[in-house]
Amino acid sequence: MLRATLLSIALGASSALGAGWNFVQNGTSGVLALEAIIVSPTLAIFFDRASNDPLMINNNPAWGALWNLETNTASPLLVVSDTFCASGGFLSNGTMVSVGGHIPAITAAVDGRMAIRIFEPCADPAGLNCTLFEDPETLHMEETRWYPSSLRTFDGSLMIVGGIHERTPFYNTDPVNNFEFFPPKDGGVPRPSEFLQRSLPANLFPRVFGLPDGKVLMIAGNQTIIYDIEKNTETILPDIPNGVTVTNPFDGSATLLPLSPPLYTPEVLVCGGTTTSTLIQPANLSSQDPATDQCSRMTITPEGIKKGWQVEHMLEARIMPELLLLPNGEVLIVNGAQTGYAAFDTVPDPVGFQSNADHPAFTPSLYSPDLPLGQRISNKQMPTTDIARVYHSTASLTPNGNILIAGSNPNGQVVNGTGEFHTEFRVEYLNPPFMSEARPVLSNVPSKIAFNNHFTIDIDIPRNLKASSIKVALMDLGFSSHAFHSSSRLVFLDAVLSSNRKSLTIMSPPNNRVYPPGPAFIFVTIDDVTSKGERVMVGNGLPPPVADQGVKLPSLF
Numbered sequence: 394m395l396r397a398t399l400l401s402i403a404l405g406a407s408s409a410l411g412a413g414w415n416f417v418q419n420g421t422s423g424v425l426a427l428e429a430i431i432v433s434p435t436l437a438i439f440f441d442r443a444s445n446d447p448l449m450i451n452n453n454p455a456w457g458a459l460w461n462l463e464t465n466t467a468s469p470l471l472v473v474s475d476t477f478c479a480s481g482g483f484l485s486n487g488t489m490v491s492v493g494g495h496i497p498a499i500t501a502a503v504d505g506r507m508a509i510r511i512f513e514p515c516a517d518p519a520g521l522n523c524t525l526f527e528d529p530e531t532l533h534m535e536e537t538r539w540y541p542s543s544l545r546t547f548d549g550s551l552m553i554v555g556g557i558h559e560r561t562p563f564y565n566t567d568p569v570n571n572f573e574f575f576p577p578k579d580g581g582v583p584r585p586s587e588f589l590q591r592s593l594p595a596n597l598f599p600r601v602f603g604l605p606d607g608k609v610l611m612i613a614g615n616q617t618i619i620y621d622i623e624k625n626t627e628t629i630l631p632d633i634p635n636g637v638t639v640t641n642p643f644d645g646s647a648t649l650l651p652l653s654p655p656l657y658t659p660e661v662l663v664c665g666g667t668t669t670s671t672l673i674q675p676a677n678l679s680s681q682d683p684a685t686d687q688c689s690r691m692t693i694t695p696e697g698i699k700k701g702w703q704v705e706h707m708l709e710a711r712i713m714p715e716l717l718l719l720p721n722g723e724v725l726i727v728n729g730a731q732t733g734y735a736a737f738d739t740v741p742d743p744v745g746f747q748s749n750a751d752h753p754a755f756t757p758s759l760y761s762p763d764l765p766l767g768q769r770i771s772n773k774q775m776p777t778t779d780i781a782r783v784y785h786s787t788a789s790l791t792p793n794g795n796i797l798i799a800g801s802n803p804n805g806q807v808v809n810g811t812g813e814f815h816t817e818f819r820v821e822y823l824n825p826p827f828m829s830e831a832r833p834v835l836s837n838v839p840s841k842i843a844f845n846n847h848f849t850i851d852i853d854i855p856r857n858l859k860a861s862s863i864k865v866a867l868m869d870l871g872f873s874s875h876a877f878h879s880s881s882r883l884v885f886l887d888a889v890l891s892s893n894r895k896s897l898t899i900m901s902p903p904n905n906r907v908y909p910p911g912p913a914f915i916f917v918t919i920d921d922v923t924s925k926g927e928r929v930m931v932g933n934g935l936p937p938p939v940a941d942q943g944v945k946l947p948s949l950f
């Protein structure tokens with residue numbers, strides 16, 4: 394009796410003080426969440442391989458699902474082609490496009506390797522009548538691409554990068570060494586890439602980013618380049634140091650750090666992966682080989698490149714980590730394993746049924762970009778989960794401001810049960826401390842914002858907040874697939890709070906290269922308490938390619 398009373402007092406006290414970060418498991422994903430993208434304020438899409446998932450559609454197992462962030466339930470989404478290991482992102486008109494896939498293992502699906510799948514903006518909060526459009530005969534890519542990545546570029550179209558033609562045992566031994574675009578450029582002829590050729594054989598899901606001048610930073614294998622879309626040229630930057638490889642099947646992850654006015658100086662952070670040589674054949678790899686704890690960071694300016702990569706270390710080694718931008722400018726490091734590799738059924742000592750990786754990393758860390766080297770990574774306030782998120786898991790910031798975590802299936806099919814590395818359908822949220830506090834509330838946010846323009850929104854700031862710090866983050870939440878968030882981006886916006894603390898006057902991004910035109914969420918962080926995100930369309934909302942908008946910045950190079 395007495396113990397129960399003390400316990401409830403203790404719990405009450407801790408939540409009154411702010412509960413800290415916590416994991417909450419809620420709901421199951423219906424299909425394995427191998428890919429995830431937030432498609433509206435209330436909905437995410439999950440895609441899996443066409444296989445034996447429990448959620449059914451038309452008397453077949455589904456391989457796509459709409460995840461309702463309000464009810465924590467999944468409903469089946471009709472998909473025509475196999476979405477196994479695909480990518481995707483938004484166009485400048487708000488349409489989500491899913492690209493690539495594989496040869497299906499079941500007859501209900503068709504070959505998805507050249508697929509272009511169209512998901513038009515979905516207005517119904519529960520996703521009623523929101524469908525995925527596919528017409529494989531008339532609408533498809535030029536190449537067969539399994540394991541490509543994609544990026545929304547400055548004209549609002551999607552650049553589709555690399556991949557493999559079809560399944561090979563482990564490494565990329567059947568590469569697609571080129572780029573193409575959707576909608577197509579160059580009359581649909583893909584552009585060959587020496588970089589993709591040079592970065593073989595562990596270069597799948599290249600980590601690609603739009604720089605604030607419109608050029609594209611690309612990382613694959615241990616190599617880095619800047620690709621100029623307009624001139625079709627590659628500029629070679631320094632390799633990732635110390636023999637670390639960071640792309641599939643040696644997945645580390647990478648993110649562009651937040652871009653801030655007035656200069657929007659780009660910096661890239663790359664964490665995890667392995668120092669294993671790609672010359673070693675799969676038969677000589679082990680699920681127990683240690684991953685690397687290395688993070689490498691470089692400023693993408695002439696001076697920054699001259700200085701090269703700055704090396705720091707995570708609190709644990711991770712293969713397949715997720716790096717997620719948070720609205721306050723920190724980067725969350727979550728998921729992955731401490732040993733082994735991505736993919737499944739390759740190493741001679743698999744764990745569970747077919748996992749190439751072992752020793753899941755159960756405790757997230759935060760990376761604070763502005764702290765001094767050596768002090769940036771901490772897990773001090775972080776909870777520990779007991780759900781492994783290894784190969785084929787996903788994570789995304791949600792419009793609510795917490796982190797949706799789902800998936801994990803290092804196996805070639807759905808593996809039921811509770812054994813190690815079974816198929817994981819349980820969905821978790823990682824909640825920042827502010828989820829249990831009074832938060833700023835945004836209202837009258839315009840649905841569309843032009844570049845290089847002031848706009849005003851209303852804000853209700855809890856009285857206990859002094860508002861000594863105000864951060865306005867414009868974010869693309871990215872398409873999560875294979876430890877990478879294609880097109881994910883955070884641009885901080887200058888803002889002035891009215892003297893009555895009731896409205897914010899915000900300056901939009903200067904142009905369509907700093908924030909590629911298309912959908913975004915605006916989050917406001919007051920002190921360290923973040924609002925919910927409000928969805929806006931940045932730019933004119935027209936279909937790609939759209940013309941340059943706003944003002945030019947001084948060039949980086």
Ligand SMILES: *[C@@H]1O[C@H](CO)[C@@H](O)[C@H](O)[C@H]1NC(C)=O
Nearest residue numbers: 445446447448807808809810
């Ligand atoms: C796995 O379990 C689900 C739910 O019980 C069931 O629908 C499905 O058929 C099972 N799959 C296999 C391969 O046993």
Ligand SMILES: *[C@@H]1O[C@H](CO)[C@@H](O)[C@H](O)[C@H]1NC(C)=O
Nearest residue numbers: 417418419420462463464465
């Ligand atoms: C799970 O989500 C549902 C729907 O939002 C909610 O009603 C329920 O309280 C949640 N459960 C937990 C344990 O958070």
Ligand SMILES: *[C@@H]1O[C@H](CO)[C@@H](O)[C@H](O)[C@H]1NC(C)=O
Nearest residue numbers: 516517518519520521522523
């Ligand atoms: C969905 O489509 C049906 C049939 O066309 C229509 O009657 C219904 O109003 C639509 N619902 C929504 C929410 O759009």
Ligand SMILES: *[C@@H]1O[C@H](CO)[C@@H](O)[C@H](O)[C@H]1NC(C)=O
Nearest residue numbers: 615632633634635636637671
């Ligand atoms: C990058 O990889 C190549 C090929 O494996 C290797 O020759 C080179 O030394 C590596 N670079 C660094 C900095 O480790």
Ligand SMILES: *[C@@H]1O[C@H](CO)[C@@H](O)[C@H](O)[C@H]1NC(C)=O
Nearest residue numbers: 671672673674675676677678
């Ligand atoms: C594995 O390593 C052994 C010893 O170094 C070598 O003889 C063998 O050829 C290697 N096998 C493969 C498949 O790489």
Ligand SMILES: *[C@@H]1O[C@H](CO)[C@@H](O)[C@H](O)[C@H]1NC(C)=O
Nearest residue numbers: 484486488511513576936937
């Ligand atoms: C957006 O543009 C794409 C590519 O042109 C097109 O397929 C799609 O229908 C457009 N969607 C809207 C809502 O305009």
